[in-house]
Amino acid sequence: MPDLLIMRIVKMKLHIISILFFITILNCSSQSLNQYKEQINKYLAQEDYYAAYVDILEALKYETEMDSFQMLAGITAFNLNAFSKTTKHLKSIIDKPIVERHPEIDFYLAESQFYQGFYSEALIYFKSYLASTVSDGEMSTKVQKRIESVNWAKENLKYKDPLISIKKLDAPINTKENEFSPFFNDSSLYITSQNTYEKSKRGKISKNSGQILKFNEKTLEAQELDKSFSEEGVHMAHPCLNADKSKLFFTVCNYAENSTTLHCDLYVKLKTPKGWTPKLKLPDPVNRVNYSSTQPYISIDPETKLEKLFFSSNRPGGQGGFDIYAVLLNDTNDPSQVENLEYINTVENEFSPFFNSHENTLFFSSKGHKGFGGLDIYKYAYTGKESNQIINLGPSINSSYDDLYYFENSQARKAYMVSNKPASSFIDEDIQACCYDIYKVKYTPATIELIVNTYDKYDSTPLRNVQIFIKDITESDSLIYSTNLTDKSNVNYKITEDRKYRIIAAKDNWISDTTYCSAIDLEDFSPITRNLYLVERKQLNAFTFEKTTNANLKGVTVELWDLDHNKLIKSIVNPDSNFFNFELLKGTKYNLMAKKNKYESASVSISPLETSLEPILKRNLYLELAAIAELRKLLPIRLFFENDMPDLRSQSDTTSVGFLDIYNDYFDKKSKYIYEFTHKMKGSKKDQAILEIDTFFNQNIRANAEKLKLFMEKLIIILEEGHEIDIFLKGFASPRAKSDYNQHLSSRRVTSVRNEFDRYNEHVFHDYIKNKNFKIKEVPFGESLSSGDVSDSLDDTRNSIYNLKAAYERRVEILEILKGVEE
Numbered sequence: 029m030p031d032l033l034i035m036r037i038v039k040m041k042l043h044i045i046s047i048l049f050f051i052t053i054l055n056c057s058s059q060s061l062n063q064y065k066e067q068i069n070k071y072l073a074q075e076d077y078y079a080a081y082v083d084i085l086e087a088l089k090y091e092t093e094m095d096s097f098q099m100l101a102g103i104t105a106f107n108l109n110a111f112s113k114t115t116k117h118l119k120s121i122i123d124k125p126i127v128e129r130h131p132e133i134d135f136y137l138a139e140s141q142f143y144q145g146f147y148s149e150a151l152i153y154f155k156s157y158l159a160s161t162v163s164d165g166e167m168s169t170k171v172q173k174r175i176e177s178v179n180w181a182k183e184n185l186k187y188k189d190p191l192i193s194i195k196k197l198d199a200p201i202n203t204k205e206n207e208f209s210p211f212f213n214d215s216s217l218y219i220t221s222q223n224t225y226e227k228s229k230r231g232k233i234s235k236n237s238g239q240i241l242k243f244n245e246k247t248l249e250a251q252e253l254d255k256s257f258s259e260e261g262v263h264m265a266h267p268c269l270n271a272d273k274s275k276l277f278f279t280v281c282n283y284a285e286n287s288t289t290l291h292c293d294l295y296v297k298l299k300t301p302k303g304w305t306p307k308l309k310l311p312d313p314v315n316r317v318n319y320s321s322t323q324p325y326i327s328i329d330p331e332t333k334l335e336k337l338f339f340s341s342n343r344p345g346g347q348g349g350f351d352i353y354a355v356l357l358n359d360t361n362d363p364s365q366v367e368n369l370e371y372i373n374t375v376e377n378e379f380s381p382f383f384n385s386h387e388n389t390l391f392f393s394s395k396g397h398k399g400f401g402g403l404d405i406y407k408y409a410y411t412g413k414e415s416n417q418i419i420n421l422g423p424s425i426n427s428s429y430d431d432l433y434y435f436e437n438s439q440a441r442k443a444y445m446v447s448n449k450p451a452s453s454f455i456d457e458d459i460q461a462c463c464y465d466i467y468k469v470k471y472t473p474a475t476i477e478l479i480v481n482t483y484d485k486y487d488s489t490p491l492r493n494v495q496i497f498i499k500d501i502t503e504s505d506s507l508i509y510s511t512n513l514t515d516k517s518n519v520n521y522k523i524t525e526d527r528k529y530r531i532i533a534a535k536d537n538w539i540s541d542t543t544y545c546s547a548i549d550l551e552d553f554s555p556i557t558r559n560l561y562l563v564e565r566k567q568l569n570a571f572t573f574e575k576t577t578n579a580n581l582k583g584v585t586v587e588l589w590d591l592d593h594n595k596l597i598k599s600i601v602n603p604d605s606n607f608f609n610f611e612l613l614k615g616t617k618y619n620l621m622a623k624k625n626k627y628e629s630a631s632v633s634i635s636p637l638e639t640s641l642e643p644i645l646k647r648n649l650y651l652e653l654a655a656i657a658e659l660r661k662l663l664p665i666r667l668f669f670e671n672d673m674p675d676l677r678s679q680s681d682t683t684s685v686g687f688l689d690i691y692n693d694y695f696d697k698k699s700k701y702i703y704e705f706t707h708k709m710k711g712s713k714k715d716q717a718i719l720e721i722d723t724f725f726n727q728n729i730r731a732n733a734e735k736l737k738l739f740m741e742k743l744i745i746i747l748e749e750g751h752e753i754d755i756f757l758k759g760f761a762s763p764r765a766k767s768d769y770n771q772h773l774s775s776r777r778v779t780s781v782r783n784e785f786d787r788y789n790e791h792v793f794h795d796y797i798k799n800k801n802f803k804i805k806e807v808p809f810g811e812s813l814s815s816g817d818v819s820d821s822l823d824d825t826r827n828s829i830y831n832l833k834a835a836y837e838r839r840v841e842i843l844e845i846l847k848g849v850e851e
Contacts, residue, residue, distance in 0.1 A: 068100070073500045077107040081459065106136050108446055109430075110756035114140040131160040135171065142174065145428035147182045151175065170375075173396075180398040185423050191472040192424035196451050199243075201248055202465040204453045207265045209323070209380075210435050210444035210466050213273070217245040217444070219466055220265040230338040238281070256303035265292075270326045270335060274299045275361075277324040277337065280307065292322040294339055296361060310337075312680050313366040314355055319343040321353075323433075327383040329356060330410075337363070338381035338390070348375030352392050372408050372418055379403065380433045380446075387412070391421075393432035401428030405445065412549040425469065436469070438526065439503055443469040461647040473525040476547055476650070477555040481518045482533050485541075485561035486615030486640055490517035494562065498523070498530040501544075506528075521545045523547055525555070533560035539613065564614035568634070568645040572606040572622050575630075576846040580606040584624045584651065591617040591633075609722055614639050620665050622649040628657040655746045656847060662739050664841040667781060668729045671693040671764065671829045672773065673838075674780050681775040685842075686783040691733050698725040724832050736781075739842070740788050747796045754803045756844040757781055760838040762822035764828040777840045778806040793807060 064087045070466035071080035081104045088097050102117030116136040127133050131335045138153030153174050170510040190714065196202060201219060211218040213369055244455040257276070266279040276299070279587040281292040297304040314337065315321050321341040329336040342350045351373040356364040367456075372378060374396025382391040397406060397418055404426040409415045413751045419435075421427060426660055427449040436443035443468050447804075452465040472670040496519050498509040509521055523529055525547050533538040533577035541560040572584040586608045588597040600608050612618060618634040630649045638645065666688055673694070698721065706717045746753060757772030782804050785793045796802035818834050828834055 061087060062094065068538070071388065072104070075107075077104050078459075080104050080111075081108060083238040095121045095124045097440070099126060099130060101142075103136055105459070106140055106460065109143075111140040111143045113459060115144070127834055129158055130161070134160065135167070138174070142178060143428055145401060147178050151178050154178065161368065174739075176397045181400045183346050184420070185400070187422055189422060189424040193470045193472070194425065194445075194467050195470075196718050197466050197468055198248060200250060201243055204454060204463065206464045207466050208464050209433050209448045210446070211267050211269070212245060212435060212437055212444060213269055215245050216251060217243045217248075218267045219243070219396075222265075225533075225805070238265050238412075240264050240267050254303055256305075257297075259307060266323050268324050270324050271328060275326065275335075276304060277326050278307075279322045279324065280309075290320070291318075292320040294321045294324050294337075297848045308361075310361065311363065314339070314363050316341070316343045320350075324381050325383055326357075327379050327385050330385070330388060332356060333641045334358065336383070336656075336807070340381065340507060341377050347723045348396075350378040350379060352378045352390075371416075372406070376404075382433075382435050384436060384437055384438055391434045391436070393430075393434070399832040400426045402430035402448075403432050405431050405434045413535070413551060414549075430464070431790075435744075441473060441526070443471070445469060473527070475522040475524060476527075476550070476553050478521045478523045478531075479518060479546060479555055479557045480531055481522070481534070481557065481559045482513065483517070483559060483561050484614075485563045486636070488561070491535070491850065492517050492540075493535060494560075495534045497534070499529050499532070500527055501528045504528045514628055525550065525553070526810075531558055531560065531679040535562055537565045539563040539565065539568060550833065566612040566614055566639055566642070566645060568607040568610040568612050568618075568620070568647065570610065570620055570622075570649060572624075572630075572649045572651060574606070574847065575650040578650075581624065581627075581651055582606055584608075584627075584649075585724055587621045587623070588612075589619040589621065591619050591718050603707070608794055612639050612645065620647055620649065622651055624651055626654050627651040627783055628654050653746070653751065653847065655749075656751075656845060659739060659742050659845050662735050662742075663733045665739060666728065667691075667736060667777075667778050667779075667840045667842075668694070668835065669838045669840070670697065670839060671762070671834075674776055678776065679769070681772050682779045685776075685780050686787055687736070687777075688733065688784055689723065690780070691729070695725060695729050695733075698722065701725070701830050701835070705826055705832075710797075724835065733779070736784070736842075738786065740793075743802075744789070744792055747793070747802055751847060752803075753800045754805060754846045755842055756846075757804060757806045758841045758843055760837050760839050760841070762828065762834040763818055764822065764834065774840075775806070777838075781842075782806070783841050816844065 034056045064083050067081050067083045068087065071077070071083065084097055084101045084104055088094065088101065098117045098121045102114045105111075105113035105117060114136060118133055118140070121127065121133065122137065134153045134157035138150045138157060139151035141147075141153060141361065145725060154171050158171055162168065201207060203221065207219050208222075209220040219241050220238055221241050240253065242253050243249060244251055264278050265281065266277075268277045269275065270277070274654060276297040277297055278297075280295050281290040283290055294310045296310060297307055301645045309315060310321075319342055321339050321343070323340045325338045327336050327338070328334070336354055337357055338352060338354050340350045341353050344582045346368055347370065352369045354367045354369060369390075372390070372392060372394070374394060376394065376396035377398065378394045379393050380393050383389070387409065388411045389407050391407045393403045393405050395403050397404070397420065399420055400423060405421045407414075407419050407421060409417070409419075425434075425445070427432065427447060429447055429449040431447045431449070433446035434443060435445070448464045455462045478498075480496055480498075482491045482496075483489065484491050488580055492513055492515065494513045494517070496509075496511050496513060497507060498521060500506050512518055514521060523545065527547050529545045529547070529815060530539055530542060531540050531545060541562050543558045543560055545556055545558055547556070567587070570586055572581045572586065573579060574581045582605060583601075583603050584606065585599060585601045587599045588610045589595065590597050598610055600610075602608055604655065606622040608621075610849050612634070615636045616639060617636050618639070619631055620634065621629055621631040623629045628651065630651050632647050633646070634645065647793070668689065670693065673690055674683045702718050704722050705721060706714045709717055743753065757778045759778040761770035761774045761777070763770070765773065768805050785802075785804060786797060793802055797804070818837055819831065821828050821834060
């Protein structure tokens with residue numbers, strides 16, 4: 029076996045002592061046989077089972093005490109992993125009386141059958157052992173667990189994974205000796221090789237001459253190690269580099285005096301520009317006096333980000349035998365308190381820890397959990413669907429023999445391991461004993477159907493003519509598949525287990541969509557569906573105009589706002605044109621806003637439905653001078669006239685009177701209007717009528733006259749800036765007089781307002797009117813549009829003159845102001 033940690037795991041002191049005691053009481057028929065017995069005793073005491081077994085075979089030739097020597101031969105062969113020999117020797121005496129004195133024969137026979145995968149026979153002998161011994165105690169518990177394992181193995185042997193293949197590596201990596209502890213780094217494979225039992229040296233204790241070897245992982249060609257990597261005369265094993273390759277951890281073993289038993293400690297070398305430093309022994313609690321610490325594996329702890337060292341040790345306080353331990357190391361390699369991984373350790377031995385940081389999973393070997401025979405490889409995941417479970421890697425990896433030293437590169441979907449299964453080499457073909465070889469495991473990943481659907485995000489309708497790109501992003505970002513969906517909206521593609529993917533859908537004039545898909549740690553291999561939603565790009569052509577003139581307006585700033593996200597998408601200033609182009613997204617709500625100095629802004633909303641239905645959107649924006657807009661806020665201005673004013677009983681359409689010339693006279697007659705309309709009224713009705721007349725004179729007659737003055741003040745400023753302005757006047761009359769007369773009257777009233785503009789502020793408007801920069805356009809309406817409930821009776825002056833309904837009809841309105849337009 030590679031070292032003391034992998035020597036016959038089932039070796040029990042009680043049984044060895046009974047064997048040694050039995051040898052001492054054998055009756056000797058000759059001096060020659062006694063010499064063999066002495067040698068056998070010596071070799072067994074030194075645990076040199078090979079030499080002992082050779083001499084036992086010689087002793088059997090004397091045909092004396094055959095049953096005892098057959099038992100001794102079977103148990104010694106068992107310690108050499110020569111299980112077929114064990115079976116042969118022990119079966120020859122299974123029906124002999126010696127079994128009654130040594131029930132352990134049933135146990136060893138059962139174990140050898142278990143190791144060879146003969147589960148039904150192993151079950152028989154385990155049960156026979158239980159029937160012949162006390163049904164409690166350590167051995168009874170152990171055998172009960174063996175029976176559970178045998179039944180489990182029989183049930184699970186059928187679950188082989190066709191996607192996993194395993195092959196023994198060829199020479200020069202594997203030889204007829206032991207090779208173990210594979211470690212892969214930078215395309216190089218490091219192993220530990222040992223020379224074990226040497227037939228030519230029988231009679232002398234053969235000690236392992238272990239050494240670390242390096243090979244090209246692909247070609248298996250030997251590579252030269254750094255001279256400072258190893259040290260002459262030092263038994264180094266289990267090499268392991270940390271993440272940045274600045275530290276080399278390994279085991280150094282020394283033999284106990286006059287024995288093949290090894291004691292091992294953990295060491296580290298540090299990388300310097302000149303090479304590796306001399307070995308440094310790790311301090312307590314990693315190494316313990318008189319106990320072994322071995323098989324290191326260094327990783328990064330996911331929580332603390334410190335280096336974490338896993339190793340196997342037989343120190344006291346564990347679960348039993350060798351346990352897996354872990355310790356954190358700081359920058360100076362000072363260890364934290366050691367942690368016994370109680371959740372995986374058993375009363376039997378646990379060996380060869382390996383931690384896969386990508387999967388946050390610990391791998392180890394044990395015989396204390398349900399398995400297929402000897403040591404099996406297990407995993408314990410700290411995250412994922414299998415977290416906090418101890419899982420046997422199954423019959424595709426594990427055999428009924430010893431399987432251990434698992435080291436995987438999950439990214440490359442390969443692993444290395446060690447086994448002594450029948451395909452492995454024998455140091456002695458006759459005995460079929462030993463040895464451990466290195467095997468390479470290849471994982472052919474399962475394929476999972478990936479279904480990709482493409483949709484229009486606005487209405488979720490299937491979308492065709494889409495390009496699909498699938499990229500593997502597990503380690504890098506590499507395109508593995510692309511296609512154009514010309515006549516369909518979906519695609520099926522086979523992705524690979526344990527990989528991560530990014531899926532992209534693209535289409536001309538559409539916003540692409542991206543989604544992700546992980547095939548790592550799947551519950552099953554059912555099809556995976558991913559839906560991608562693309563957004564169509566739309567063109568918006570916007571035009572800016574001056575309000576009322578419809579003239580192209582340049583130098584405008586136009587902004588596009590996304591109202592769904594209250595976000596400014598784009599702002600464009602165009603000094604040379606009134607055209608603006610924007611890109612919209614189908615199904616989004618927008619607001620288009622236009623701004624220009626001295627102009628009031630204009631805006632228009634665009635609904636999601638409009639972005640969907642219109643192939644190319646076109647929107648016009650009309651901006652108005654801020655000054656004109658301010659004037660428009662004063663409109664309408666209603667200028668009220670006294671009855672038959674201006675120019676009483678005139679048939680003329682014109683007048684020389686200005687509105688403000690007669691406005692004060694009208695306002696001063698408020699009291700007369702109150703008297704004439706209310707003097708015959710009483711009580712609350714009279715009070716209400718008085719209030720209404722007073723309000724009309726203040727808030728209509730006087731207020732509108734004041735608005736006219738303000739209007740003219742602002743208007744002259746606009747004209748002085750060079751703008752052409754048109755205003756529209758509409759004249760009204762009450763129905764008291766005949767229609768023709770009222771037509772003339774309403775025209776005179778419009779003229780009086782025109783006169784007011786012409787005479788304002790020492791004729792300031794005169795030149796603008798003369799040059800037609802300021803046009804007053806009149807539309808007389810007469811009584812034709814007056815309210816139908818206004819009295820037209822000449823005799824009823826109270827209602828036809830003094831009633832507010834009649835008073836309201838006697839007016840001129842400034843209803844509109846435009847910036848220089850044609851009729």
